[in-house]
Amino acid sequence: MTREHGAAQQLTTLLEQFLGGPLPVRLCAWDGSEAGPQDAPLVVLRSRRALRRLLWQPGELGLAQAYITGEIDLEGDLGDALRTMWGAARERGLHAPKPSTADRLRAAGSAVRLGAIGPRPPAPASEARLGGKLHSxxxxxxxxxxxxxxxxxxxxxxxxxxxxxxxxxxxxxxxxxxxxxxxxxxxxxxxxxxxxxxxxxxxxxxxxxxxxxxxxxxxxxxxxxxxxxxxxxxxxxxxxxxxxxxxxxxxxxxxxxxxxxxxxxxxxxxxxxxxxxxxxxxxxxxxxxxxxxxxxxxxxxxxxxxxxxxxxxxxxxxxxxxxxxxxxxxxxxxxxxxxxxxxxxxxxxxxxxxxxxxxxxxxxxxxxxxxxxxxxxxxxxxxxxxxxxxxxxxxxxxxxxxxxxxxxxxxxxxxxxxxxxxxxxxxxxx
Missing domain, CATH: 3.40.50.150 (Vaccinia Virus protein VP39)
Known part of the structure; x- marks a missing residue:
């Protein structure tokens, strides 16, 4: 397996399909493979657990949890990486394609092959856990x-x-x-x-x-x-x-x-x-x-x-x-x-x-x-x-x-x- 194949390439292909355009970051997966633009911020996925977390909690909160736990990391300037990702989300938010049933099935197959299917990871211990009536x-x-x-x-x-x-x-x-x-x-x-x-x-x-x-x-x-x-x-x-x-x-x-x-x-x-x-x-x-x-x-x-x-x-x-x-x-x-x-x-x-x-x-x-x-x-x-x-x-x-x-x-x-x-x-x- 070369560094341009493996988990990172599979993930990049899958994400670009759902985003409707090129991935704004470069990925480095747990198996050492890399994919994505050479000059983009590097996102490091340290374990399959990060993918499992994102499947259970897609969006901002899942990404934040994966970063907090160290399952995802970013090399270089974190602010530049967030600025790049937010800019891409802002540009494509109104134009991202709606995935078909076939797209979802292929995505599910990729998730199985990548080992992302499994029980929901627990939330980080630092998450607030409040009870009672709101603003009591x-x-x-x-x-x-x-x-x-x-x-x-x-x-x-x-x-x-x-x-x-x-x-x-x-x-x-x-x-x-x-x-x-x-x-x-x-x-x-x-x-x-x-x-x-x-x-x-x-x-x-x-x-x-x-x-x-x-x-x-x-x-x-x-x-x-x-x-x-x-x-x-x-x-x-x-x-x-x-x-x-x-x-x-x-x-x-x-x-x-x-x-x-x-x-x-x-x-x-x-x-x-x-x-x-x-x-x-x-x-x-x-x-x-x-x-x-x-x-x-x-x-x-x-x-x-x-x-x-x-x-x-x-x-x-x-x-x-x-x-x-x-x-x-x-x-x-x-x-x-x-x-x-x-x-x-x-x-x-x-x-x-x-x-x-x-x-x-x-x-x-x-x-x-x-x-x-x-x-x-x-x-x-x-x-x-x-x-x-x-x-x-x-x-x-x-x-x-x-x-x-x-x-x-x-x-x-x-x-x-x-x-x-x-x-x-x-x-x-x-």
């Missing part, structure tokens, strides 16, 4: 715990010293300007958009590891209440509050947004938390933001979005990273906030900023690969590699977006207390 309080706690309680040490290694796990705001191209600088610039931008002044009260809904809560207290001297569903995050923030002597300015609680009772805040922030709320539950979430504010108070929502016809999170993200996540087009979120009684006063798109942010996280992952494996295991490390590379590509290709939305709760007389222009939101160029 207990299920939401479990969904948040799956992702954010991986361990504080993991996120401390992945992120910069700000511990901000959200899109940065990159204001410089200087080589010395890095991820931590972009996060501090993002935090300052949020504080300015909220018009924070000493003595004001800020509610930080979904406060994460406290980056905004601590920054607002330290730099703008406001009273901050942070809420999170993650015990790991709460404990981390409380430690940092004590270390920085901010006990009089910052409190953090383990609480669901649906349990918030107090109101009258001067400002409310929610940074990349709204994606976890759910579709049917978002009107109530928006109403809570409105209820927490005093008349004239501002809210800033930083939230990921997806196009009306473009897939966003997808099956892999929802199964391994953010269970029950829901994203919608930006305009739909703006409408929901307005229906809750908030007046939207500014929207800023930050999609390209997220490409840079995620790529910085990915560089850290690769630079400390052995440390991450020792900490969480190779399977989880591969989940995060696929998540970060795929996420950066989704923002790059505008399949996902992220935006900052500033809104105000007008007084009964319609007063907003907003500045005439947003110039105060941005630092003046030197």
């Amino acid at each position: 309080k207990s299920r939401d706690r479990a969904a948040i715990s799956h992702h954010y309680d991986l361990s504080n040490d993991f996120y401390r290694l992945l992120l910069d010293e700000t511990m901000a796990y959200s899109c940065g705001y990159w204001t410089s191209e200087e080589e010395s300007y890095g991820p931590a600088d972009s996060q501090r610039d993002k935090l300052e931008l949020i504080c300015r958009k909220l018009g924070l002044e000493p003595g004001m009260r800020l509610l930080d809904v979904g406060c994460g590891w406290g980056s905004l809560s601590l920054y607002a207290a330290e730099h703008h001297k406001v009273q901050v209440t942070g809420v999170t569903l993650s015990r790991e995050q709460r404990d981390f923030v409380r430690t940092r509050i004590r270390e920085r002597g901010l006990e009089d300015l910052v409190t953090v609680e383990l609480s669901d947004y649906r349990d918030l009772a107090d109101g009258g805040y001067d400002a409310v922030s929610t940074v990349e938390m709204g994606e976890h709320v759910g579709d049917a539950e978002y009107p109530a979430f928006a109403a809570t933001l409105h209820r927490m504010l005093r008349p004239g108070g501002r809210v800033l929502v930083q939230q990921m979005s997806r196009g009306s016809n473009a897939p966003g999170g997808g099956a892999f993200i929802e199964s391994y990273i953010a269970p029950d996540m829901h994203m919608r087009p930006l305009g739909d979120t703006v409408s929901l906030l307005e229906r809750a009684g908030l007046e939207v006063r500014g929207v800023e798109a930050m999609r390209e900023h997220y490409v840079r942010t995620i790529r910085a996280w990915h560089r850290t992952l690769e630079d400390h690969w052995d440390e991450f494996i020792a900490m969480v295991g190779e399977e989880t490390a591969r989940v995060w590699r696929l998540y970060l590379v795929g996420g950066a590509l989704a923002f790059e290709e505008s399949r996902m977006g992220v935006d900052q939305i500033v809104a105000v709760r007008p007084s009964d007389a319609g007063m907003s207390n907003m500045p005439a222009t947003p110039r105060a939101w941005y630092r003046e160029e030197a």
Whole structure:
């Protein structure tokens, strides 16, 4: 058998028949055979188990599972490979031929010859396994715990010293300007958009590891209440509050947004938390933001979005990273906030900023690969590699977006207390 024959050639012939065109990648099979374009990304199938998994779970999720378990690998740049495969899928999605009964029978015969027929492989251990009613309080706690309680040490290694796990705001191209600088610039931008002044009260809904809560207290001297569903995050923030002597300015609680009772805040922030709320539950979430504010108070929502016809999170993200996540087009979120009684006063798109942010996280992952494996295991490390590379590509290709939305709760007389222009939101160029 030559390297241009065998399992790889059979697979290439079969896949091209179903795709309706040349395979966009080169295949290397478990028997050492290769087939496909010489200059294309190389996909390595390490066992027949990968084919069996794809037969049972065709599409994105099956491919992701095979990669996570190491049954499939890619040589070279993973981002280039995903970009190539996604581009081919986009081009051929509307033109792929519909297989006939004879085609399906031939495919079944090829699957038998390749040894792909067999019992369904178990899902990787890192897959989320949630029970209970969708977006019940207990299920939401479990969904948040799956992702954010991986361990504080993991996120401390992945992120910069700000511990901000959200899109940065990159204001410089200087080589010395890095991820931590972009996060501090993002935090300052949020504080300015909220018009924070000493003595004001800020509610930080979904406060994460406290980056905004601590920054607002330290730099703008406001009273901050942070809420999170993650015990790991709460404990981390409380430690940092004590270390920085901010006990009089910052409190953090383990609480669901649906349990918030107090109101009258001067400002409310929610940074990349709204994606976890759910579709049917978002009107109530928006109403809570409105209820927490005093008349004239501002809210800033930083939230990921997806196009009306473009897939966003997808099956892999929802199964391994953010269970029950829901994203919608930006305009739909703006409408929901307005229906809750908030007046939207500014929207800023930050999609390209997220490409840079995620790529910085990915560089850290690769630079400390052995440390991450020792900490969480190779399977989880591969989940995060696929998540970060795929996420950066989704923002790059505008399949996902992220935006900052500033809104105000007008007084009964319609007063907003907003500045005439947003110039105060941005630092003046030197």
